[in-house]
Amino acid sequence: MKISSKDWMFIALVVAVLVVIILISGEETTKKVPFDESHRPAYEIFKKTGSKSETEKGCDACHNDALQPLPKGHPPKNRCLFCHKMKQIAP
Ligand code: HEC
Ligand code: HEC
Incomplete structure (x- = not known):
């Protein structure tokens, strides 16, 4: 399957959301x-x-x-x- 640029945008969005969640959860325990x-x-x-x-x-x-x-x-x-x-x- 070929990954279109639209799919890449979606993947980038998901990764960005995950990073933010990890950063926020790390903050709370520090x-x-x-x-x-x-x-x-x-x-x-x-x-x-x-x-x-x-x-x-x-x-x-x-x-x-x-x-x-x-x-x-x-x-x-x-x-x-x-x-x-x-x-x-x-x-
Ligand atoms: C990127 C995030 C980050 C930065 C920047 C950071 N720390 Fe920490 N620090 C942590 C984490 C994660 C721990 C692990 C233990 C915890 O939950 O506090 C820790 C632990 C500590 C502890 C030991 C706490 C204990 O008694 O267990 C001290 C003291 C400390 N940091 C001081 C500092 C000082 C001073 C600075 C700036 C020079 C600094 N930290 C910058 C994330 C950070
Ligand atoms: C006058 C010396 C001194 C200065 C300046 C100082 N600290 Fe500390 N710090 C200590 C000592 C001593 C401890 C361990 C005992 C305590 O909890 O006070 C400590 C402990 C800590 C801890 C661990 C607390 C825990 O729950 O175990 C953190 C986080 C921390 N300092 C962050 C900072 C940050 C950020 C700064 C700068 C804004 C800073 N300290 C400036 C002396 C200092």
Whole structure:
């Protein structure tokens, strides 16, 4: 059977939907950033700047190989807050 370009569009759509579902379900199980003494400054930066990429710059100060190494097999770690959500805190 020959696969027409219309079929390819359908296949691409199905793949895209699956990828989104996998990404969303992965997100829900990933641990949130704890709201404790170590992470309070991060929550404060986020409250002030409203910027995730600004906030992430502080993570590396502790989560590096010397102090708080990430677990083995940890996924690429350049965007912490993309995967580890911050907790909802009362304003
Ligand atoms: C002052 C040091 C420090 C900074 C800065 C810091 N962390 Fe942590 N983090 C820790 C320590 C210590 C632990 C382990 C104990 C705990 O849960 O607080 C931890 C644990 C975690 C955990 C695992 C929580 C769990 O449930 O096991 C996540 C996720 C995390 N940090 C994410 C982040 C992210 C994202 C940032 C940047 C916004 C960040 N941390 C900045 C010290 C830090
Ligand atoms: C691509 C998604 C992704 C990114 C980006 C990411 N992580 Fe993770 N992280 C995970 C997953 C998945 C785990 C496995 C355990 C879990 O469910 O939290 C994990 C585990 C951890 C743990 C151990 C939690 C525990 O106690 O079991 C810490 C600490 C952590 N990450 C910190 C960070 C920091 C800091 C950054 C940024 C430098 C970062 N992560 C970026 C997905 C991510």
